[in-house]
Amino acid sequence: MTISRLTALVCLVVLLSSCEPSRHNRIVIGSKNFTEQLVLGELFAQMIEQRAHLPVERRFYLAGTYICHQALLSGRIDLYPEYTGTALTAVLKEMPSKDRKQVYDEVKNEYAKRFDLTVGPTLGFDDTFAIEIRGEDARQLKLKTISQAAAYTPHWRAGFGYEFMERPDGYKGWIATYGLNFAGEPRIMDLGLLDRALKDKQVDLIAGNMTDGVIPMLDLAVLQDDKHYFPPYEAVPIIRDDALTQHPEVRNVLDELSGKISDDDMRQLNYAVDGQRRDVKEVVSGFIKAKGL
Secondary structure (H helix, E strand, C coil): CCHHHHHHHHHHHHHHHHCCCCCCCCEEEECCCCHHHHHHHHHHHHHHHHHHCCCEEEECCCCCHHHHHHHHHCCCCCEEEEEHHHHHHHHCCCCCCCCHHHHHHHHHHHHHHHHCEEECCCCCCECCEEEEEEHHHHHHHCCCEHHHHCCCHHHCCEEECHHHHHCCCCHHHHHHHHCCCCCCCCEECCHHHHHHHHHCCCCCEEEEECCCCHHHHCCEEEEECCCCCCCCCEEEEEEEHHHHHHCCHHHHHHHHCCCCCCHHHHHHHHHHHHCCCCCHHHHHHHHHHHHCC
């Protein structure tokens, strides 16, 4: 068992055994354990506090998709941000699709039917996987696509998050689609460490997120997914139906966020936290004011 998997299991046991279910007088918001999720969780929290006038409890950094999903099903959290492609493949175990509307509709319908969960409107950006190499390597080797990089990967070390290695839209299907081989077994690490590991030459290729704020700051290059392997990953809020029944005003708040965050907006928000080391609450508050929300 890898350290990351063991950590995830420990987090799940602690979460499910030590937390009380959400109460009628508050909303409990969770997030996964990387910057973008922290920003989105804080955005939901501030909007609900300001517009619905409800107390919010923040339970951020809950490891990955599986932990957040189980926390939602058990009632330990009421709401968290997710991505449509992740929900389709990692949670519903369905085959990836390239059609954004089809993916969203299937996730929305199946989450309602299987889990009594409501999938809110898309926030406006698509955080697809970003296959990244160092900018200096991309320029020297004149690489723009994953297919072009395939000739060099047998000499490269790769680094990925645990979920990317396990999920059906991740590593196995990706290397099969592109015919990739690496110098050794991929190094598995937390998502927040991947960019720095690439920059510091601990690895030579990673699977990050397209909206990572540090990509330009660290002079990293994103290789084009020229075979269109990855499905759409539109960001959406997912909330328990019971929570909406108790607090119907929350639905209106989430609807207000529909389409309000562009890819560039999300990149700048991530950079403000990761690159400029600004407090996430301050960053989110400024974004809300700038958008007139």
